[in-house]
Amino acid sequence: xxxxxxxxxxxxxxxxxxxxxxxxPNAFPGQPAIQISANRGEVxxxxxxxxxxxxxxxxxxxxxxxRIDDDRxxxxxxxxxxxxxxxxxxxEELGIEKYTIALDTASTVPSWLSAIxxxxxxxxxxxxxxxxxxMQVDQQAARDKLDEGYIDGLYVMLRAEKIPYRGVxxxxxxxxxxxxxxxxxxxxxxxxxxxxxxxxxxxxxxxxTILEAVIRPETVAQAQRATIEQNITTLRNxxxxxxxxxxxxxxxGATRIVVQLPGVQDPTRAKTILGATATLEYRAxxxxxxxxxxxxxxxxxxxxxxxxxxxxxxxxVRREIIATGDQLTGATSMLDTESGTPAVSVTLDAAxxxxxxxxxxxxxGRPMAVVFIERVPEVKIVDGKEVRTxxxxxxxISVANIRGVFGPRFQTTGLDSMQEATELALLLRAGSLxxxxxxxxxxxxxxxxxxxxxxxxxxxxxxxxxxIALFVMVxxxxxxxxxxxxxxxxxxxxxxxxxxxxxxxxxPGIAGIVLTVGMAVDANVLIAERIREEVRAGNSPLAALRAxxxxxxxxxxxxxxxxxxxxxxxxxxxxxxxxxxAVTLLAGLLTSMFSAVVVTNVIMAAIYNRQRKVAxxxx
Numbered sequence: 001x002x003x004x005x006x007x008x009x010x011x012x013x014x015x016x017x018x019x020x021x022x023x024x025p026n027a028f029p030g031q032p033a034i035q036i037s038a039n040r041g042e043v044x045x046x047x048x049x050x051x052x053x054x055x056x057x058x059x060x061x062x063x064x065x066x067r068i069d070d071d072r073x074x075x076x077x078x079x080x081x082x083x084x085x086x087x088x089x090x091x092e093e094l095g096i097e098k099y100t101i102a103l104d105t106a107s108t109v110p111s112w113l114s115a116i117x118x119x120x121x122x123x124x125x126x127x128x129x130x131x132x133x134x135m136q137v138d139q140q141a142a143r144d145k146l147d148e149g150y151i152d153g154l155y156v157m158l159r160a161e162k163i164p165y166r167g168v169x170x171x172x173x174x175x176x177x178x179x180x181x182x183x184x185x186x187x188x189x190x191x192x193x194x195x196x197x198x199x200x201x202x203x204x205x206x207x208x209t210i211l212e213a214v215i216r217p218e219t220v221a222q223a224q225r226a227t228i229e230q231n232i233t234t235l236r237n238x239x240x241x242x243x244x245x246x247x248x249x250x251x252x253g254a255t256r257i258v259v260q261l262p263g264v265q266d267p268t269r270a271k272t273i274l275g276a277t278a279t280l281e282y283r284a285x286x287x288x289x290x291x292x293x294x295x296x297x298x299x300x301x302x303x304x305x306x307x308x309x310x311x312x313x314x315x316x317v318r319r320e321i322i323a324t325g326d327q328l329t330g331a332t333s334m335l336d337t338e339s340g341t342p343a344v345s346v347t348l349d350a351a352x353x354x355x356x357x358x359x360x361x362x363x364x365g366r367p368m369a370v371v372f373i374e375r376v377p378e379v380k381i382v383d384g385k386e387v388r389t390x391x392x393x394x395x396x397i398s399v400a401n402i403r404g405v406f407g408p409r410f411q412t413t414g415l416d417s418m419q420e421a422t423e424l425a426l427l428l429r430a431g432s433l434x435x436x437x438x439x440x441x442x443x444x445x446x447x448x449x450x451x452x453x454x455x456x457x458x459x460x461x462x463x464x465x466x467x468i469a470l471f472v473m474v475x476x477x478x479x480x481x482x483x484x485x486x487x488x489x490x491x492x493x494x495x496x497x498x499x500x501x502x503x504x505x506x507x508p509g510i511a512g513i514v515l516t517v518g519m520a521v522d523a524n525v526l527i528a529e530r531i532r533e534e535v536r537a538g539n540s541p542l543a544a545l546r547a548x549x550x551x552x553x554x555x556x557x558x559x560x561x562x563x564x565x566x567x568x569x570x571x572x573x574x575x576x577x578x579x580x581x582a583v584t585l586l587a588g589l590l591t592s593m594f595s596a597v598v599v600t601n602v603i604m605a606a607i608y609n610r611q612r613k614v615a616x617x618x619x
Contacts (some may be wrong), residue, residue: 003607012602015594016489022496025109025120031064032083033106034090038074042098043417044073055093061086068301076106123262123498124506124580125248125445127454132264133274134441137255142227143220150199150215151175156351157195163188166209174214175199181209231437232257235274248504257437267445278327280346280412283317285367285399291316307371309396317369322359323372327352333421336413342421343413353408360405370398379486398507457510464514465491476528482603483524489590490520490595497587508581516588522559523596527552542608549601556597569579 023507030153036052038044049066052073056063063086064076077083077136083103103126109118125132147170154168154177165188166178177192185203189211192201198219204210232249235257238245248260259274280382286304286394295314300306348356359368374393374539398413469487472480494513498505567589570582 004602004609005102008598009602012599015493016599019489019492021113021116022118022500025113025118025499028108028120030105030120031108032077032080033103033104034075034077034083034087035100036075036090036094037071037100037102039099046069048099051093052090053246055089056086059085059089061089072131074104076104077575107611116417117500119499119502120334121495121503121505123454124504124509125260125262126504126507128262132262132441132443132445133259133261133439134252135257135259135437136440137228137231137257137437139224139227139255142224144165145227145340146215146220146223147175150196150213152351153196154213156354157191158188161187161191161356162360163191168421174212177211177213179209179211185209185211187399204600212309221270228255228257235259239274256440280328281371282322282323282324283369283371283375284320284359284363285369286316287367289316297367307369307394307396309399309480314400315369315396317371322368323348323352323356324420333418333425334411335418336411339413340480341413344421344425345411346409348408348541350408357405357407358412360402360407364402364405367399367401369396371395371543372397403616456542457507461510461514461517465517468517472521472524472528478607479531479604481519482600482607483528485598486524486595487517487520487605489599490592491517493591493595494584494588497591498584501587503583504580505584506577508577509584510583516592517586519560519563520592520596523552523592524600525558526555526559527596527600545604545608549597556593560593 010387034554036044036048038048045068049068052075053066058073062078062082064078066075068074077084077086087101087103094101107114107119109120126470151170154175158165158168158177163184164180165184166180169176169178177188179188185208189198189201189203192211193198196213196217199213200216201211201213204212228251230450231252236247236249239249239261240260248258248262250258251520252258269502283305286301289301289304291306291314294300294306294316300316303319305319307315307317309315327349328346328348329346332345334343334345335341336343372393372395400413465487469484472483474480476483493514494516498509503509530552531544534544564586567582568585570578571586
């Protein structure tokens with residue numbers, strides 16, 4: 001008998017069922033769609049739905065259905081042309097200030113499959129179409145920001161320790177701290193080395209009152225890496241939360257970031273999404289003047305600014321900022337425990353927390369204003385040239401008297417709704433870009449090119465697989481038929497694994513799948529030839545089967561290990577298409593070895609164990 005352990009039969013059965021279930025969602029292609037979400041102060045409701053439907057009917061743009069889910073309105077279309085036409089019409093009707101109108105692909109996967117996390121593979125930019133940006137991070141700006149942070153830290157430390165000083169000056173490679181006496185210099189030296197260990201502090205030999213400080217090189221390098229990581233996080237938060245589906249954001253080299261937005265065809269809108277930021281400023285209210293009179297006369301005191309509330313009421317605030325959104329380390333939407341109104345719980349960093357503590361200590365009972373600032377970049381065409389500007393909205397969302405002393409943790413109230421509180425917390429967490437980024441490359445890829453790529457890739461894979469299947473069935477007969485079944489299981493497993501892991505399928509990924517099909521055939525050919533050799537050596541049919549699988553396994557493993565190492569290296573050191581190729585190649589190697597050695601083994605056992613006496617093997 002050619003016995004197979006029951007656990008191995010159960011494993012193969014379970015994996016085939018798994019492969020079928022999680023590969024099945026790929027049989028349900030996505031449907032062109034548009035997602036509409038509300039920006040600050042707006043809501044998605046039945047009135048908006050009626051307005052959207054009326055706009056599309058008025059423009060005679062056909063759509064399949066419209067529904068509201070999770071505070072988003074989703075429209076589905078039968079074709080891409082209707083989707084693009086509807087997007088243009090809705091942007092004109094609703095505007096981009098109040099609503100985010102994003103191109104998307106709606107899932108058509110049945111709910112029972114979605115309930116078990118069944119989802120189709122994500123199509124990459126080269127298959128689905130969209131926009132590709134290559135961005136350059138300004139590392140000099142990162143160094144400038146780092147230096148400014150340490151200068152602020154030096155001032156805060158000197159004031160906190162009450163050490164008299166004349167000033168802190170930035171030099172080409174560090175800082176110069178000028179004290180008043182030799183004793184002050186020694187005190188400052190001790191405190192600086194203890195409180196700011198990232199600085200290398202030395203005494204200037206020619207002076208008794210000057211210290212020189214340099215940021216440690218490893219700290220500078222770490223800060224530059226953190227700058228890119230923060231920019232990537234900010235871009236990812238911004239794009240994910242504002243409705244762009246399945247973005248790809250990754251670092252390329254030391255100073256560049258690649259952003260790919262599959263399905264998006266509007267580069268101007270995409271730039272707006274990438275560059276828009278929101279932050280808060282906490283300022284003291286100048287209650288010594290009449291804000292209404294100043295608004296009427298336009299005579300604003302030199303140390304103050306005139307800002308309006310959302311209701312249009314003027315408020316005069318001090319120019320000096322207590323704390324800014326750049327100093328926020330956390331923001332969470334919540335309900336105020338005392339009033340029950342929407343609020344945002346804010347946490348400041350050490351410098352911002354100390355400034356807030358100092359201010360509230362000296363100003364209990366006096367008003368403080370919370371100023372919301374939103375900057376949105378705009379791209380205009382002037383005389384045939386692209387001109388980049390930005391539109392800034394500044395308004396006061398809250399004015400309240402300081403009822404007690406607080407530091408880095410407090411609440412911001414005065415918001416209209418819980419949705420607005422949630423969105424403000426989101427924008428604050430996403431924050432501003434750590435340093436400026438410049439778009440140095442921009443490409444718009446049409447979905448028609450993606451459809452052509454998909455068609456050609458599928459044709460290449462199907463034709464290649466059909467030719468291989470025909471050859472092995474003719475040359476190896478029954479063993480060849482079993483090999484074809486194993487190849488089918490291999491493709492099913494590979495599709496299921498990639499879908500389950502949420503891998504993005506690109507043209508290099510399709511090439512990797514085609515390559516693994518060929519390598520899977522190699523493994524089956526090794527097994528078939530080993531069985532033939534055992535039969536020619538005079539072994540019984542069942543002994544030849546057993547020996548063929550046992551002796552071929554070592555050769556198959558050796559042959560695939562080198563390719564696995566190459567795939568791992570491409571995944572570790574590559575990016576973009578190279579990584580996509582590596583992922584599919586690595587997954588395909590694992591599934592092909594399993595299907596060749598285990599799946600076909602179980603099938604052969606099922607065939608020959610039913611026969612009382614095996615006279616020969618069809619190979």
